[in-house]
Amino acid sequence: MAPKSNFIRLLALLVGLLSVFVFAPLKAQENPYGPQIDSLEEVLLAHTEVDTVQGRILFQLVMSNLQAGNHARAFQLDSQALALSETLGWKSGVAEAQEKLGRIHMRKGTYDQATLHYELGLALREGLGDKKGMARNLNNLGVLQQYQGKQALASDYYLRTVALAEELGDTLTMAGALSNVANIAAIKKEHVLAMEYLEQAITLQEGSTKNIYLPHNYITLGSVLRKQGRLPDAVVATRKALRLYESQENLEGQINAWRNMGKCYKADGLIDSAKYSYQQSLRLAEITQxxxxxxxxxxxxxxxxxxxxxxxxxxxxxxxxxxxxxxxxxxxxxxxxxxxxxxxxxxxxxxxxxxxxxxxxxxxxxxxxxxxxxxxxxxxxxxxxxxxxxxxxxxxxxxxxxxxxxxxxSEYNEAKALNNLAIMASAQKDLEKAKSYYLLAAQMHTALNETAWLLSDMEGLGATLISLGDYDSALVCFQTCTELLENLDRSVSPGILQGKGRAYYVLEEWDQAEALFLESLALYEQKQNLIGQANSKRYLGNIYYQRKEYAKALAWLRESLTHAEASRSLPSQIGANRNLAEVYAQLEQGMRAYEHHQAYVVLKDSLLNEENLREATRLEEQFAFDREKERLLQLQEQEELLLQAEIDRQDVVQYALLGGTGLLLVLLIQVGVSFRRKQQQNHQIATQNTQLKSLSEFKDVWTQMVAHDMKNSLNTIIGYSAHALEDQRMHRINQSGQVMLNLVTNMLDIQKFEEASVVLDRTPVQVLELVEKVKSRVAFLYQMEHVLLEVEIPEGIEVQVDRAMMERVLVNLLSNAAKYSEAGSRVTVRWQAQDSGSLLQVI
Structure with missing residues (x-):
C-alpha cells in the first residue's frame, strides 16, 4: 500500500500547488455578480426562440453586468436587446433598451449621450401612454442633471415626476421624487423649502404599507435640521429612521442612519457619541461586506x-x-x-x-x-x-x-472654479483679477439660479471693492447679499453687516454705519468672535471720534483693544492703538497719546517683520516642496518601470507554471488510469510495484527541485529587500522571506534525513548570541500575535553544535510557540545545566 499512498500524496501536492498558484489568484478577482451572470448566460443560450422572453433575459443580463461594472458587455447586450425589440416591433422593449443605454452612459460619465437616450425613452413611453414609465424617465433625467450640478433643471424634472405620480395616485413614486427635490433644496441651503417637501413626502408614507422611502425621508429631514443648527431635532429624526430600518431588518439603511447620527453628534461637539456612531456604521458595513x-x-x-x-x-x-x-x-x-x-x-x-x-x-x-x-x-x-x-x-x-x-x-463646476480662483487672487492681493473672477462667477451662478453660490460671489466681490475704494458698488453688492439671504430664509451674517458699515463709514454716513456696526457687534457677541467684536467696536469708536464725542469714542476703543489683545490679533491691536492715540491727542493727554502711538509703532513693525518672515518661510517651503515633488516624480517613474518589468517577469513565470502543472496533471491522470487497470491483473503486480517505486523517486526528485527553486527565489527576495530595511513594509517582507526560507530548508533537511545523508558540522557557538539572532528573526511574528518573547540565558555559555541546524530548530520552536500562544501571554527561552549535559528550554 506504500506506493499507492505516495502516489496519492503526490497527486494531492500537485493539486494543492495548482490551486495556490493558478486558481487562488483567479478566485481573488472573482466578481460577486459572476454566478448570477453565468446563470443568465446559460439561460440565454438555452432559449433559442426569438421572442420577448429572450428580450427580458437580455435586460436582466444588462443590469447584472452594469452592477458588476462590465460596462462594455452591458452595452453590447443592450444593443442586442434593442435590435431584437425593433425586429419584433416590441415598443416597450425599445423604450426599456433606450433607458438602459441611458443608465450605462450615466455610469460612464458620458452625460450628453445619457440625456439623449433617456429623452428617447421618455418620448416612447409617452407614445405608449405609459405614464408610470414616463415618471420613471423623468426621475432618471432629474438624477442625471443633479449629477452634472444642474440643480434647477433637476428640480424641474423631479417636480414633473411628482405631478405625474400624483395624477396616477402613485404615492410611492411621488414620495421618492419629493425626497429628491428636498435634497436639492437642502444642497442649495433653501431649508424652509426642503422642510416643506419632506413634510409632504413623510405625510404620504406615514400609515401606508408602502413606506420604503419613509426612513430615507427622516434621514434627509435630520440632515436639513442639522444644517439649520437644530441638532436635538436632527438626532430625533435620524433615530426614527434608525428604528424603522431596524424593524425592516435593513442593514444598509442602518449604516446610513448611524453615519448621519455621527454627523449630528459631531456638529454638537459630542465627540465620543459621534465616534460610537461612526464605529457602529463601520461594524454593520463589515458585517454586510x-x-x-x-x-x-x-x-x-x-x-x-x-x-x-x-x-x-x-x-x-x-x-x-x-x-x-x-x-x-x-x-x-x-x-x-x-x-x-x-x-x-x-x-x-x-x-x-x-x-x-x-x-x-x-x-x-x-x-x-x-x-x-x-x-x-x-x-x-x-x-x-x-x-x-x-x-x-x-x-x-x-x-x-x-x-x-x-x-x-459643466457650467456648474466652471462657475465654482471661478469663485475659488477669485478667493485665491484676493488672498494674493491681486484685487483686479479677484474682481474679474467674482463678476464672471456671479454671472454664471445667476444664470444657473445657484443662490447660495451667488451669495458667496457677491460677499467676496463687496469686500474686494472696498479694498479697491469703490464703496458705492460695494454697498450694492452687500445689499444684494441681504436680498439673497432673505430669499434663502437665512439671517444676515455679521461679515456682510460689517462690510456695509465700512462702506457707509467711508461715505461719512455715520448713522447708517453706526446701526450696521451695532448689529454686527450683537451677532459677533452671540458667536463669541473676539476679532469681529474688536473690529466692530473700533469702527464705532471712530464714528464717535468723527462726531467729536471723545468720551464715547474712548470707551469703544478701549473695549476694542481689550478684545484685540485677548484674541492676539495684531492688525486689530494696531488699529485700536492708532485710533486711541488720535483720541488722546485731541484730548491733549500727551502721555497717553504717546504710549498708544509707541504701541502702534512697535506692533506695526512686529507685524511687518512677521509677515516678511512668513512670506520668506512660505517661499522656502514652496521651493523645497517643488524640488521634492520633482525628485519624487522621477523616482516614481523609475519605480513604475521596475514594477512593470517585475509584472512581466511574474506573468512569464505564472504561465510557465500553469502550462507545466497542467501537463504534469494530465500525465498523472493517465498514470492513475493505467495504475487502476494493472491493479486488476494479478499477473502484473511486479510491474506495478516497479512503476510505483519509480513514481516515488520522481516525486522526491521533483520535490527537491521545487524546493531548491523556491530557495533561490526566496534568497533573491531577501537580498533585494535587505537594501530597504528602513521601510517597515520591506522589513516585513524580508522577515517573512526568511521564515519561508527556513521552511524550505526544513523540507530539504527532512529529505536528507530520509536518505541518511545529513552530516552535522559542530562548531563552538555562544548560546546567548544564537538565541538573540533567532529572536530578531521571529520578532515580527510575536508582534502580530501580541505575545511577549523573553530570553533568560547568562552570557559566556558556549556549546559544540551545528550552528545552522540549531538555528533552524530554534526558529521552528519559537514560531510554533508564537502561533499557539494566547494574545498577551509570554514565551521564555531558558538555559539549564544538568549532570548529563545542558538543556535549552522554550516555555
Whole structure:
C-alpha cells in the first residue's frame, strides 16, 4: 500500500500547488455578480426562440453586468436587446433598451449621450401612454442633471415626476421624487423649502404599507435640521429612521442612519457619541461586506480625529478608507481618500508622503474617463493646498479644474472654479483679477439660479471693492447679499453687516454705519468672535471720534483693544492703538497719546517683520516642496518601470507554471488510469510495484527541485529587500522571506534525513548570541500575535553544535510557540545545566 499512498500524496501536492498558484489568484478577482451572470448566460443560450422572453433575459443580463461594472458587455447586450425589440416591433422593449443605454452612459460619465437616450425613452413611453414609465424617465433625467450640478433643471424634472405620480395616485413614486427635490433644496441651503417637501413626502408614507422611502425621508429631514443648527431635532429624526430600518431588518439603511447620527453628534461637539456612531456604521458595513460603506465609515472617523487634532489616528482611519475605495475602484472616492491622506500627512509634517499622495491623485484623475472625477480631484487638491497656505499650487489646481470644466461643458463646476480662483487672487492681493473672477462667477451662478453660490460671489466681490475704494458698488453688492439671504430664509451674517458699515463709514454716513456696526457687534457677541467684536467696536469708536464725542469714542476703543489683545490679533491691536492715540491727542493727554502711538509703532513693525518672515518661510517651503515633488516624480517613474518589468517577469513565470502543472496533471491522470487497470491483473503486480517505486523517486526528485527553486527565489527576495530595511513594509517582507526560507530548508533537511545523508558540522557557538539572532528573526511574528518573547540565558555559555541546524530548530520552536500562544501571554527561552549535559528550554 506504500506506493499507492505516495502516489496519492503526490497527486494531492500537485493539486494543492495548482490551486495556490493558478486558481487562488483567479478566485481573488472573482466578481460577486459572476454566478448570477453565468446563470443568465446559460439561460440565454438555452432559449433559442426569438421572442420577448429572450428580450427580458437580455435586460436582466444588462443590469447584472452594469452592477458588476462590465460596462462594455452591458452595452453590447443592450444593443442586442434593442435590435431584437425593433425586429419584433416590441415598443416597450425599445423604450426599456433606450433607458438602459441611458443608465450605462450615466455610469460612464458620458452625460450628453445619457440625456439623449433617456429623452428617447421618455418620448416612447409617452407614445405608449405609459405614464408610470414616463415618471420613471423623468426621475432618471432629474438624477442625471443633479449629477452634472444642474440643480434647477433637476428640480424641474423631479417636480414633473411628482405631478405625474400624483395624477396616477402613485404615492410611492411621488414620495421618492419629493425626497429628491428636498435634497436639492437642502444642497442649495433653501431649508424652509426642503422642510416643506419632506413634510409632504413623510405625510404620504406615514400609515401606508408602502413606506420604503419613509426612513430615507427622516434621514434627509435630520440632515436639513442639522444644517439649520437644530441638532436635538436632527438626532430625533435620524433615530426614527434608525428604528424603522431596524424593524425592516435593513442593514444598509442602518449604516446610513448611524453615519448621519455621527454627523449630528459631531456638529454638537459630542465627540465620543459621534465616534460610537461612526464605529457602529463601520461594524454593520463589515458585517454586510459593503466595502463602499466601510470606506465611508473610516473616512468619517478620520474627519472626526482631524477635528480633535488626533492626526495619527486620522491618518490610520484615512488609510482604511483608501484601502476600501481601492477595492471599489471608484475614482471619485479614491481621489477623496488621497486628499485626506495628504492632509493628514501635512499635519504630521510628512511632506514627502503628502507629495506622493497628491501625485497619485493627479494620476488617478488623468486615468479616469469620467470628467466629474477629474474636476472633483483638482477641487480637492486646491482646497488642501489652500488650507496649507500653498496658494500658488492651490491656484494651479483650481485653474486645471476650470479648464476641464470648460472641456466637459459643466457650467456648474466652471462657475465654482471661478469663485475659488477669485478667493485665491484676493488672498494674493491681486484685487483686479479677484474682481474679474467674482463678476464672471456671479454671472454664471445667476444664470444657473445657484443662490447660495451667488451669495458667496457677491460677499467676496463687496469686500474686494472696498479694498479697491469703490464703496458705492460695494454697498450694492452687500445689499444684494441681504436680498439673497432673505430669499434663502437665512439671517444676515455679521461679515456682510460689517462690510456695509465700512462702506457707509467711508461715505461719512455715520448713522447708517453706526446701526450696521451695532448689529454686527450683537451677532459677533452671540458667536463669541473676539476679532469681529474688536473690529466692530473700533469702527464705532471712530464714528464717535468723527462726531467729536471723545468720551464715547474712548470707551469703544478701549473695549476694542481689550478684545484685540485677548484674541492676539495684531492688525486689530494696531488699529485700536492708532485710533486711541488720535483720541488722546485731541484730548491733549500727551502721555497717553504717546504710549498708544509707541504701541502702534512697535506692533506695526512686529507685524511687518512677521509677515516678511512668513512670506520668506512660505517661499522656502514652496521651493523645497517643488524640488521634492520633482525628485519624487522621477523616482516614481523609475519605480513604475521596475514594477512593470517585475509584472512581466511574474506573468512569464505564472504561465510557465500553469502550462507545466497542467501537463504534469494530465500525465498523472493517465498514470492513475493505467495504475487502476494493472491493479486488476494479478499477473502484473511486479510491474506495478516497479512503476510505483519509480513514481516515488520522481516525486522526491521533483520535490527537491521545487524546493531548491523556491530557495533561490526566496534568497533573491531577501537580498533585494535587505537594501530597504528602513521601510517597515520591506522589513516585513524580508522577515517573512526568511521564515519561508527556513521552511524550505526544513523540507530539504527532512529529505536528507530520509536518505541518511545529513552530516552535522559542530562548531563552538555562544548560546546567548544564537538565541538573540533567532529572536530578531521571529520578532515580527510575536508582534502580530501580541505575545511577549523573553530570553533568560547568562552570557559566556558556549556549546559544540551545528550552528545552522540549531538555528533552524530554534526558529521552528519559537514560531510554533508564537502561533499557539494566547494574545498577551509570554514565551521564555531558558538555559539549564544538568549532570548529563545542558538543556535549552522554550516555555
Amino acid at each position: 459593503n466595502v463602499r460603506e466601510v470606506g465611508n465609515a473610516y473616512s468619517n472617523l478620520g474627519s472626526l480625529y482631524m477635528s480633535t487634532s488626533e492626526f495619527v489616528q486620522a491618518r490610520d482611519a484615512y488609510r482604511g478608507a483608501l484601502h476600501a475605495y481601492q477595492i471599489t475602484q471608484n475614482p471619485k472616492w479614491l481621489a477623496a481618500s488621497m486628499v485626506n491622506m495628504a492632509r493628514a500627512s501635512m499635519k504630521l509634517d510628512q511632506q514627502d508622503s503628502a507629495v506622493l499622495y497628491f501625485q497619485q491623485l493627479a494620476m488617478t484623475a488623468h486615468a479616469s474617463d469620467e470628467p466629474e472625477v477629474y474636476i472633483d480631484a483638482y477641487f480637492r487638491m486646491g482646497r488642501s493646498y489652500r488650507n496649507s497656505g500653498m496658494l500658488p499650487l492651490a491656484q494651479e489646481s483650481y485653474l486645471e479644474a476650470y479648464r476641464m470644466a470648460l472641456v466637459a461643458g
